[in-house]
Amino acid sequence: MLIIGERINVITKTQRLAMQNRDKGPIQQMAKDEVKCGAGMLDINIGPAEDKGDELMDWIVKTVQEVAHVPLCLDTTNPLAMEAGLKAHDNTWGRAMINSASGEEERLNMMMPLAGKYGSLIIGLTLNKQGIPALAEDRCAIAAEIMGKAAECGVPMEDIYLDPLIMPVPFSQEKSLESIRAIRLFREMNDPPMKTVVGLSNISNGAPKELRPLLNRVYTALLMYEGLDSAIIDPLEKEMTDVIKTVDVLLGKTLYAHSYLEM
């Protein structure tokens, strides 16, 4: 499974300050650490970045790729910043991913054409103006719309990563299962199967601190069983990456060897 590292984001104080001050150090160190722990892609979350977002994105993409030779997942709602990031992205190690478009018309119309223009990958959140649907099937209906817009913009189906959105189990336990079902249904929507992604840690939002890692790991295993292709997680959390490697082996996605955890 593709691990997308989530640690470079505006919410974390050290990273936010580094972004504000254009301080390479903490950002590059985190990038290196995430890649070392197995991240195949790094999420760069600069938030809405209304003030000079495009400059910030340009700077941070170059800063990160200077030391981390992986593709980046560009996480912002600011379309100018998004475009700046796509322009600055070095595609040598893989194409950039737009995080994200959604079923919400304005957002879809803003982001999908960028994927077409720059030939990038794109995440599609299956929510719309009415919010996150209750049933997995209804998420499929939104997915169909996202896929339709993609076709219009010349974005191949293989470049879309559908995200069913995860609701925290403490508040909406019944929804946890729906997101798992949605992964399976999304995959069935096309041949070859549609790709999928989730932002994992939301499953345990609101739960006591000591429970969160356990909830995150087990939920990951269930999603992987239904075919999850990628997840935005903290790669530095070793128990989590150990579980991911183990599930990959148990599902036959990686060949077993006694030292599989060391790989």
Place this chain on the structure above:
Amino acid sequence: MAFVVPKETFSGKVFEVEIGTGPKAVKIGGENTLPFLSFEGALPNKPVVACEVQDVPPEDWPETLREAYKDVSSDPVGWARHCQDAMGAQAVALRLISTHPDRQNRTPEEAAKTVSDVLAAIDVPLVILGSNHAEKDAQVLKAACEAAKGRNCLIGKAQEANYKTIVATAMAAGHKIIAMSDLDVNLSKQLNILITQMGFEKDRIVTDPMSSALGYGIEYTYSVMERIRGACLMQNDATMSPPLINDIGMYVWKVKETIAPESDLPDWGPVAERAIGWETTTAMGLLMAGSDMLIMRHPKAIATVRMMIDDLA
């Protein structure tokens, strides 16, 4: 329904490994698709055939095979030169069979001398093989590695029981190694991991899945190879990305089909053609499964297989 060529794009790629030095060095591997599918991928290097010679006259070889080398096999140096010059071999594989404890039990030092002598006589790449006695091979190949320093040889075989010594010396002397496990995809992966954990680079390894002769287990080798190649290309598993080598002569030339005279088995036809056909078919089958290098014995089988490789690649 219009036909669209069903091309597949794989996320992985076979490592390219070079053996030998100078203008006659050869490269194997580097492909990014299944065997010979050039319509959908790159095949930068054709599979290579190495011609096997032994460090003692091969009295145990079947008649058909001994006949082919009767004037040259009394001395490994002359024999190696014959393979290079008369046969146009792309590479020579020197099997130090005399070092086996059940054979002449020669010493590592004696083996090292043979290696030096052969290296002095040829300029095509050299594959250096032990006698397949794990314990003895560790010492023999250590000495051979040192004697061959600077010539970028392919040293084999490192197995679970003896890889540490062999890998250490191969690393120090700048050689490539053949890593072999017993017809098991997971053991093959584990051995590659152990070798790379010693600091030996993953793209300096060549994988021997353990070959078998046609009719005597070839389908096991065949499927292990397809699974290894599948893990490389489809799962982008770097530990499964070394090129594949098949040492088939040693298995083929001890089966009944390459030995029994027609008088014993009239239904089987003449033994010379039958034996050559047996080695040829074994090689062809394994090429279809992804072989990047073959170690073969009979000149006629080698010539046919090289012609077929030229057609395929």
Place this chain on the structure above:
Amino acid sequence: MALSGVEIFKHLPKTNCKKCGFPTCLAFAMKLAAKQASLDLCPDASEEAKAFLGAASEPPIRAITIGAGEKALKVGEETVLFRHEKKFINPCGFALLIKDTDADIEARAKSVAASEIERVGQKLRVELVAVQNESGDPGKFADAVKKVTENAPNAGIILISTDTAALESALGGLAGKKPLIYAATAENADKMVAIAKAAGASLVVKADGLDALSGLTEKIAAAGFKDMVLDPGARKSKDMVEQYTQIRRAAVKKSLKPLGYPVISFAVDKDPYVELSLAAVGIAKYASIIVVSDISRWKTLAMMALRQNVYTDPQVPMQVGQNVYKVGDAKAESPLMITTNFSLTYFIVLGEVENSKVPAWLAVMETEGLSVLTSWAAGKFTAAKIAQYIQESGVEKNVSHKELIIPGYVAVLSGALEEKLPGWKITVGPREANALPAFLKNKSAAA
């Protein structure tokens, strides 16, 4: 191969009327894809939709039978690209190419009839004869076919001709024999299909390139004829690998019906080793019929062995029959050894014993095809079972001594075995088969 929800959705009315019980046509399509609902639930489904879904449940590669009776050859029905995914289903057939201008038609046909050998308990043979109308003369062609059917009565027939008179002449003698006719092309498809239909024959379809080939088979299938075999035109190894792979992928992975038919491969070359190599390529890479110009016994031995190996079920080990095998000129005082009936074990041990040049008796015990260690771990190669087998087999009659050599890996059984076989001495042999020659030579030297 399963259709996806989106593919099925394209064939539905898309009205979201909910009569099927599902909220949207897309939701219904997903259920159909998962085979959790039937198209009957939709009252508005078109005929086209029904045909489309019906076709999707047939095997990806059509089954074609050539010849009649017990020895008929069935090919096709394959579902995968790699034998380790799932076993290959119908082993390919071999055909000898005979021209109606050949001087020795009878002898060549006889060689097909005599081609059968036995290997690991299976009977293997050259199944087909391809008769080519080289002369252009209908009479000569029919005559050649007659000679072939008389001298190789169990061989299926492939008729290579596009001349109506020649075909009808030859087909006269093949009523009920389900031959294969070679071949229909864009120019003569209508005529050839009519001939094949009338004769109950299958038909090879040939075109230049897979696009043209799929267009042609589609046309022929639409006219109601489906017993087709494909010749994409490959005659060199590179084209064989590429074209046969593309066809198999298209049929199995893309459900492309127009290429869902078995493939015929012409592995013909003046050099017998090249011909053998071309046959090997076809055997490994998806050909269902392989035509060669010469079936010398040494050659077919290798072809049949490779075919047997590639088409073996990877889940089911090949086994040899339980028996006491005499190796070399074994006499009463010759050593007696025991091993399991996994075919690989048997061949390797037998080979080493033969290499040793020491005559011996090799008792092979039924262990459901498991090797020594595996069968011991599974409780099938135990002291009790070995003792029972030795006693029941009557092997005592063959030998003047009472010494049994057991494989080194089950040395642990020797004590228990001596208890269960009173009067017998149990000797532990080597662990690895390749140590057998030294072991046996030492034994006979000491004797």
